[in-house]
Amino acid sequence: MMTPFIRNHQYNLITKQLELLQHARSTVSDQKVVQSVQYSAEAKIIEAFEHLTDEQQHRLGGLSALQKAEHFQAYAHALEPYLIPFPQVTEKQIKKLFHKNKKLTVPDVNAIDYARTTYMGWQDIATGKMFLVYQQNEDVVGIEGKFTPTNKKSTCFICHKQREAALFTAVSKAKPANASPDYYKAVGNYMCLHSEECNRSITDVAALERFVRAVTG
Structure with missing residues (x-):
């Protein structure tokens, strides 16, 4: 399994972009506008990381395939194993x-x-x-x-x-x-x-x- 590489604030940014894209897909009829929102989401997600391997970048990709609410939920859920936890202090x-x-x-x-x-x-x-x-x-x-x-x-x-x-x-x-x-x-x-x-x-x-x-x- 890939080593965790997503910090909590980055995960929040990703889910925020997913919400914006999901909202656009469900409310906007102009596909050019929807595509623009998708490109913006993809760019902001990648920009949230200083360094990404090809494997990590591939894991964060695939936004174009997200069409229904369950697709977005599954995408976010699939990223949870890659979260870097805060140190477990006693x-x-x-x-x-x-x-x-x-x-x-x-x-x-x-x-x-x-x-x-x-x-x-x-x-x-x-x-x-x-x-x-x-x-x-x-x-x-x-x-x-x-x-x-x-x-x-x-x-x-x-x-x-x-x-x-x-x-x-x-x-x-x-x-x-x-x-x-x-x-x-x-x-x-x-x-x-x-x-x-x-x-x-x-x-x-x-x-x-x-x-x-x-x-x-």
């Missing part, structure tokens, strides 16, 4: 990432769908803290910060969807040269309160990785 490993927080509330790691996870995120309502765990290169890093609920829908900087969100603010560990001992810089963004929904919508990790780099240095 409760002990998470506590080590946030070792300064002695009363850390840890999510149930056994309930996580690692194949459909780009990052782990959760809140501790009692302390007003928000936590994020992400794989940066080969390392798993943890970011702790304050969260301020907006009590309304805001655009999440990670998935770009309008959802119930909070302002997540973390102190950057990066310091410029010759910075004074009391140098302080906070980095903040509006972020989904429910990470599962966010993980099902994210199609690009660029903004998330910029945030992680800004905080971790």
